[in-house]
Amino acid sequence: MDYKAIINQHKESYLEELFEVIRQKSISAENVGIEACAELVGEKMAAAGVRHVEIIKGDHHPVVYGEHIVSEDAMTLLIYGHYDVQPPDPLEEWDSEPFEPTIRDGRIYARGVGDNKGQFMAQLLAFKTYMTAHGNLPINIKFLIEGEEEIGSRNLEPFIRTHKDKLKADLVYTSDGPMLSNGHPYILLGVRGMLYVELNAEGSAFDNHSGNKGNIARNPVWELVHLLGTMKDSAGRTLIEGFYDEVKPPTDLEKELLMQLPFHLEEIRRDIGDDTLEMTKEEYYRKLCFEPTLNISGLVSGYGGEGAKTIIPSTAKLKLDMRLVMDQDPEKIYQSLEDHIEAHAPT
Amino acid sequence: MDYKAIINQHKESYLEELFEVIRQKSISAENVGIEACAELVGEKMAAAGVRHVEIIKGDHHPVVYGEHIVSEDAMTLLIYGHYDVQPPDPLEEWDSEPFEPTIRDGRIYARGVGDNKGQFMAQLLAFKTYMTAHGNLPINIKFLIEGEEEIGSRNLEPFIRTHKDKLKADLVYTSDGPMLSNGHPYILLGVRGMLYVELNAEGSAFDNHSGNKGNIARNPVWELVHLLGTMKDSAGRTLIEGFYDEVKPPTDLEKELLMQLPFHLEEIRRDIGDDTLEMTKEEYYRKLCFEPTLNISGLVSGYGGEGAKTIIPSTAKLKLDMRLVMDQDPEKIYQSLEDHIEAHAPT
Numbered sequence: 001m002d003y004k005a006i007i008n009q010h011k012e013s014y015l016e017e018l019f020e021v022i023r024q025k026s027i028s029a030e031n032v033g034i035e036a037c038a039e040l041v042g043e044k045m046a047a048a049g050v051r052h053v054e055i056i057k058g059d060h061h062p063v064v065y066g067e068h069i070v071s072e073d074a075m076t077l078l079i080y081g082h083y084d085v086q087p088p089d090p091l092e093e094w095d096s097e098p099f100e101p102t103i104r105d106g107r108i109y110a111r112g113v114g115d116n117k118g119q120f121m122a123q124l125l126a127f128k129t130y131m132t133a134h135g136n137l138p139i140n141i142k143f144l145i146e147g148e149e150e151i152g153s154r155n156l157e158p159f160i161r162t163h164k165d166k167l168k169a170d171l172v173y174t175s176d177g178p179m180l181s182n183g184h185p186y187i188l189l190g191v192r193g194m195l196y197v198e199l200n201a202e203g204s205a206f207d208n209h210s211g212n213k214g215n216i217a218r219n220p221v222w223e224l225v226h227l228l229g230t231m232k233d234s235a236g237r238t239l240i241e242g243f244y245d246e247v248k249p250p251t252d253l254e255k256e257l258l259m260q261l262p263f264h265l266e267e268i269r270r271d272i273g274d275d276t277l278e279m280t281k282e283e284y285y286r287k288l289c290f291e292p293t294l295n296i297s298g299l300v301s302g303y304g305g306e307g308a309k310t311i312i313p314s315t316a317k318l319k320l321d322m323r324l325v326m327d328q329d330p331e332k333i334y335q336s337l338e339d340h341i342e343a344h345a346p347t
Numbered sequence: 348m349d350y351k352a353i354i355n356q357h358k359e360s361y362l363e364e365l366f367e368v369i370r371q372k373s374i375s376a377e378n379v380g381i382e383a384c385a386e387l388v389g390e391k392m393a394a395a396g397v398r399h400v401e402i403i404k405g406d407h408h409p410v411v412y413g414e415h416i417v418s419e420d421a422m423t424l425l426i427y428g429h430y431d432v433q434p435p436d437p438l439e440e441w442d443s444e445p446f447e448p449t450i451r452d453g454r455i456y457a458r459g460v461g462d463n464k465g466q467f468m469a470q471l472l473a474f475k476t477y478m479t480a481h482g483n484l485p486i487n488i489k490f491l492i493e494g495e496e497e498i499g500s501r502n503l504e505p506f507i508r509t510h511k512d513k514l515k516a517d518l519v520y521t522s523d524g525p526m527l528s529n530g531h532p533y534i535l536l537g538v539r540g541m542l543y544v545e546l547n548a549e550g551s552a553f554d555n556h557s558g559n560k561g562n563i564a565r566n567p568v569w570e571l572v573h574l575l576g577t578m579k580d581s582a583g584r585t586l587i588e589g590f591y592d593e594v595k596p597p598t599d600l601e602k603e604l605l606m607q608l609p610f611h612l613e614e615i616r617r618d619i620g621d622d623t624l625e626m627t628k629e630e631y632y633r634k635l636c637f638e639p640t641l642n643i644s645g646l647v648s649g650y651g652g653e654g655a656k657t658i659i660p661s662t663a664k665l666k667l668d669m670r671l672v673m674d675q676d677p678e679k680i681y682q683s684l685e686d687h688i689e690a691h692a693p694t
Contacts, residue, residue: 028654029652029653029654029655029656030652030653030654031653031654086656086657086658087650087652087654087656089650089652089656093553093554150655150657151654151655152655178556178559191558192558192561194558194657196655196657198655203621204619204620204621205620205621206440206620207440208619208620209525210640210642210644210668210670211538211539211541211670212525213619214539214635214640214642214668214670215583215634215635215638215640215670216615216619216624216626216631216634216635217619217620217621217624218621218624219642219643221643221646222575222579222583222643225572225575225576225643225646226576226579226581228569228572228576229572229573229575229576232569232573234570234573234693236562236569268563272551272555272560272563272564273551273552273553273555273564273661274550274551274552274564274565277563277564277565279563284563287562287563288561288562288563291562293557293561293562295557295561295566295659296566296568296569296572296648296649296660297557297649297650297655297656297657297658297659297660298648298649298650298651298656298660299568299572299646299647299648299649299651299663300646300647300648300649300650300651301643301645301646301647302643302644302645302646302647302666303434303436303644303645303647303666304645304646304647304664304666305376305377305434305436306376306377306378307375307376307377307434307498308376308497308498308499308543308545308644308666308668309376309433309434309436309644309645309666310433310497310541310543310644310668311433311644312642312644313643313644313645314620316646317651319649319650319651319655319656321557321561321655321657323557323558323561323562346581
């Protein structure tokens, strides 16, 4: 049977299989629904016809491993993906429920549909379709669907080392990344690394009344604001000593290659949601590819709801993510950050 | 019948009446349960025997007004209180449900029990007890229980002007404020005023991915941090031009009087929840009574939950409360703040 006919025939049930996986929460940061989602993905794999499916547990969120060996001599393709998703907050920004997939204007809206459930389910259903059409595959396929990508895949490297033989493959295929704006396929030669740090500033043991204790009780938010002020200047340059030590400017060849990449400011503006963005092509790719970031991804203290609450907050929570470029060592950068905080934070 | 006997006899039902009022949410900042709470307080007043009870609505949260006139010639006491409460967040800090009163070690724990439901209900139940004991009161009583105290009582002044005759009284009684640490009754000669401001910093139209858009998309939290850094120095002094213009230091007589107030550093530390607090008596009362505050009561941006989320937040919300001292004009201070932001905020 022709594969297009099979897809047409199963369109609804394929979509429903994806939706089931999407409906199953799997927020790695909060450890919500992780085990259940791994089980479900394993079931989908087995149902697709993958001969050997294993949920590998350990000192990490379960890895769903699938193996379909047709011949020792055939080429082996390893498909990598992840079933975990980012937390869906802030919930009020969603036009539809994050874990209830909704189709609008031909696109599916749901948490994780584009990162990465949609992709690995497409690959799995492609496998299933091929099996239905031809009875078997001409190559060996391995699936590695992990559950910690959204929290940095810290256990993936040791996992791969441990299961080196099992994961042996001729080609690794993954579709989890951005697209070029012209829609062309592209080769990814590397990505920035990440260092993620959480900092908790503490004042009193509990929130105080800002009228009765104002000027008296310490306010950890003010202290954090002053500390952050020493970390970055208003032009966006990081002031932590040693932060840029290993950073190299692009070579002439790299600059030349960058200038051959597509660049449409209007598209970037739309993509980022800021129509005031002003940037040259050179600046854009230099900042994106050759410069590390120091980003505040969360700063939460005191009352953020409607109206007024008159408190001196007792704590302030800061989340920093740093995207590191070639030659930067996350351990060294962490040490620089620690030294900086030591030198500038109030005691 | 002796009033003590009546109290003993009704202890349970009195407590239950208070608990009913506490269970009824009444968060003025979020306009949650306000109308229902006003109705309930009105019912309690009528049930206590107050002859005329009115829920006065208008361009404000309902005011519960009660009037019990025994004679034109008798002295009139006006009791002021408020039925609204602060938002109970953060909920995870509560040992028991905020709107489910719980007794532990002889104290009632619940949102609003000490501010101000406990107090006005005690007064109302005292009225009821007196009525039961003596059949009537020797004086006229008026109750004014409002629903906007926690959001600044902005409509109270015009309300009082409008209902001047109705509220006419020889004495106003209120119990809504802190206690001296030695437990003695004290005379309050004035309180600091308040200016509450909310500031929303906006970057892109939506949150961006910190890996794909890092260094490119604007981060409004960083911008807010830099703005806040210009508002206060690390020693706690406000840097907004004109902020201290009208502030006068205490006179010699005031200093002398302050020094006669009780001061127990250990008690203040316990009360504030910070056993590292170091402060002299002079400094404590000067800061508390003669200096204005610039307090961050909320700063919320991006992700504050468990684990990591890698975003460039699109917005940052700041709540500032300023406690103003004698001679400071809130309108002028607001203008100074606006000028400061104009001069220092990124465009």
